[in-house]
Amino acid sequence: MRVYNFSPGPSALPLEVLERAAKEMTDTNGTGQSVMEMSHRSKDYKPIFERTEALLRELMGIPSNYKVLFLQGGASLQFSMIPLNLAAGEQGSAKKKAVYIDTGVWAKKASDEAAKYAEVSIPASSKDKAYAYIPAAPKADSDAAYYHITLNNTIVGTKWASIPDTGAVPLISDISSCILSEPLDVSKFGLLYAGAQKNLGPAGTTVVIIREDLIGHAPAWTPALLRYDIHAAEASMYNTPPCYGIYIIGLVLEWLKNLGGVSVIAQKNREKANLFYSYLESSKHFLSPVEKVSRSLMNIPFVPRETDPEKRKDIETRFVKEAGAAGLVNLAGHRLVGGMRASIYNAMPIEGVKALIAFAEKFEGSL
Numbered sequence: 001m002r003v004y005n006f007s008p009g010p011s012a013l014p015l016e017v018l019e020r021a022a023k024e025m026t027d028t029n030g031t032g033q034s035v036m037e038m039s040h041r042s043k044d045y046k047p048i049f050e051r052t053e054a055l056l057r058e059l060m061g062i063p064s065n066y067k068v069l070f071l072q073g074g075a076s077l078q079f080s081m082i083p084l085n086l087a088a089g090e091q092g093s094a095k096k097k098a099v100y101i102d103t104g105v106w107a108k109k110a111s112d113e114a115a116k117y118a119e120v121s122i123p124a125s126s127k128d129k130a131y132a133y134i135p136a137a138p139k140a141d142s143d144a145a146y147y148h149i150t151l152n153n154t155i156v157g158t159k160w161a162s163i164p165d166t167g168a169v170p171l172i173s174d175i176s177s178c179i180l181s182e183p184l185d186v187s188k189f190g191l192l193y194a195g196a197q198k199n200l201g202p203a204g205t206t207v208v209i210i211r212e213d214l215i216g217h218a219p220a221w222t223p224a225l226l227r228y229d230i231h232a233a234e235a236s237m238y239n240t241p242p243c244y245g246i247y248i249i250g251l252v253l254e255w256l257k258n259l260g261g262v263s264v265i266a267q268k269n270r271e272k273a274n275l276f277y278s279y280l281e282s283s284k285h286f287l288s289p290v291e292k293v294s295r296s297l298m299n300i301p302f303v304p305r306e307t308d309p310e311k312r313k314d315i316e317t318r319f320v321k322e323a324g325a326a327g328l329v330n331l332a333g334h335r336l337v338g339g340m341r342a343s344i345y346n347a348m349p350i351e352g353v354k355a356l357i358a359f360a361e362k363f364e365g366s367l
């Protein structure tokens, strides 16, 4: 029996994709091989790789002056690669400025890493209210190398309601937990990046979408594998890419295209999120800690209204345990913030959200 999996990542994948991958496991496209066994440079693998990139370009509307790279190291390696390639100086020369907006753990990890290679400034933060809102975006210094935001904050469940205008300063965003969840104007960004393990496929692949003029600025001392120019020149095949993950991403993108693409999934995502937020608004025992205008469509943290710490902890532990027993799994909040969290990525059907609400209502009866 399949469970409803509310994991923040790695997360649920569409059942059709898993079934197709299972069917093709030992013989893909009549090649007599699994994708796992193919050389990344073979004629058998080439169309699989090219189809994945073409589908991503089509679904996201990626303009032709952007390169798409399939890399490894997770979104976390991008925390290092971005400042290394765009702001680090040659040996003995000055680092460039980089602006980071602090909207939570991942944004902070990105800026901490960047501080090793860039002159980092953090002109806005939502730390004062436990990151439960997105702060106003201050204007960028015109001499900054780039301006970094985390579009959807997986742990606290916030998202930027509008894209800040950074003028001539390239805007960079971590879109790990919201890629392909709703339409995004790629042309507003200099660089976008996402770990695959939420809306795209299995962990192990990182997608980087980079405007061509931002390629080729790494100082000479940058390790080869961390340079965008080398990955772009070699079309993600400087070394062996995560071949099987890229294949699964292709199947997920095909699934999304057959559903009707990003605008259709966005409608479904809004419907799912609205349903759950409405439930929380009317619940006597649970609430969303996030300010309304900043609420995520993908990650919905919720906490007991109970204020006594011990009773609260008891409710949380029991909720997660009993939900798990009812086939609604991975609902614990992030270890740093506690509470509960329902991650409802593209592959979560509305029936999963309805089942969660039905469970929560029944659970409330026991309080």
Ligand code: PMP
Residues within 6 Å of the ligand: 008, 009, 073, 074, 075, 076, 077, 106, 150, 152, 153, 154, 155, 174, 175, 176, 177, 195, 196
């Ligand atoms: N950024 C965001 C927004 C995330 O949600 C995560 C992981 N959950 C990361 C970065 C880190 O990603 P990875 O584990 O792929 O390095």
